Amino acid sequence: MPETKRILKSLKTRFKDYLGLLLGFVLLCLLFTLLSSRFLTTTNILNVLRQIAVNAILAYGMTFVMLSGGIDLSIGSMVSFASIFCAYLISNLGMPVYLVVLLALLIGGALGLVNGIIISKTGIWPFIVTLATSLIFGGLAYAISNGTPVRVMNETFNVIGTGSLGPVSFPVIYMFVLLILCYVILQKTRLGRQVYAVGGNPEAAYFSGINILKVRLVTYTICAVLASFTGIFLTARMYTGQPTLGSTMVNDAIASTVVGGTSMAGGKGRIVGTLIGAMLIGVISNGMNLLGLSSYLQDIVKGFIILGAVYIDTVSTRKLEQKA
Numbered sequence: 001m002p003e004t005k006r007i008l009k010s011l012k013t014r015f016k017d018y019l020g021l022l023l024g025f026v027l028l029c030l031l032f033t034l035l036s037s038r039f040l041t042t043t044n045i046l047n048v049l050r051q052i053a054v055n056a057i058l059a060y061g062m063t064f065v066m067l068s069g070g071i072d073l074s075i076g077s078m079v080s081f082a083s084i085f086c087a088y089l090i091s092n093l094g095m096p097v098y099l100v101v102l103l104a105l106l107i108g109g110a111l112g113l114v115n116g117i118i119i120s121k122t123g124i125w126p127f128i129v130t131l132a133t134s135l136i137f138g139g140l141a142y143a144i145s146n147g148t149p150v151r152v153m154n155e156t157f158n159v160i161g162t163g164s165l166g167p168v169s170f171p172v173i174y175m176f177v178l179l180i181l182c183y184v185i186l187q188k189t190r191l192g193r194q195v196y197a198v199g200g201n202p203e204a205a206y207f208s209g210i211n212i213l214k215v216r217l218v219t220y221t222i223c224a225v226l227a228s229f230t231g232i233f234l235t236a237r238m239y240t241g242q243p244t245l246g247s248t249m250v251n252d253a254i255a256s257t258v259v260g261g262t263s264m265a266g267g268k269g270r271i272v273g274t275l276i277g278a279m280l281i282g283v284i285s286n287g288m289n290l291l292g293l294s295s296y297l298q299d300i301v302k303g304f305i306i307l308g309a310v311y312i313d314t315v316s317t318r319k320l321e322q323k324a
Helices: 002-035 042-067 075-091 097-122 126-145 155-162 170-188 190-200 202-207 212-238 249-259 271-290 295-323
Strands: none
Touching: 002 271, 042 075, 042 170, 042 190, 042 212, 042 249, 042 271, 075 097, 075 126, 075 212, 075 249, 097 126, 097 155, 097 212, 155 170, 155 212, 170 190, 170 212, 170 271, 190 202, 190 212, 202 212, 249 271, 249 295, 271 295
């Protein structure tokens, strides 16, 4: 009985933490329902969920990195690289699907490991390192494909992105399965506690015996693997590998993570908040598309959202520091 009360109290606290985000999400849905008769249709809702799934999975990885005090601007290029890698090996070399997918995830993880090693060993800002590796990984995707899309028609591979369980597509299922997995890692494991500790106060984490290098390597590897997985199922869904596939995805991933409550300074945030942030960004994008607003205007709106979220985070962090 005491354990049940503790769980209920914890759930109540978490709900209060996300109340503002959930209220904003509901209000946005109501607004777009009033402005467009197509918004609250089954077809559009399923479409929005597929869009959210792509961004949410990328944002999960970004959450790990940002919680540890870093940032990864190379995830878009990793999506593109995984896309071209899979399409090329399956279509041009005829390699088995399961082997190609495994290799794509392993190589993606290795690229994330490279990011983590460079950042940890050189002391160069994560922003600069991952900006540079973004150009490198993106260049590799162009080099493999000669800058052109690669068609992939393989039923076993394509079902990864086009399959569904009833009306719910596989990418949406991936989104919720990965949410649970990431939640367990961050909230219920020693690694999760170490990630928060390293992001919150690296010096204190070091003196408490935490291997900061290992934690950062793990977070960047997780982020890269999730980005590669996103490239895999998107390629399977579109029947085409594209060297530009992930070029615009990093902004939405960062926006979802920050809007969801993850601090740019590290050490604060929740994976559930990231999902809600991805839902908000997804609804905004879909609603503006239905209203016929240009992609340029959408970028302006998202830019203001990121600025607002970072400003709120900065103010709240300063208040906590002043109290301390």
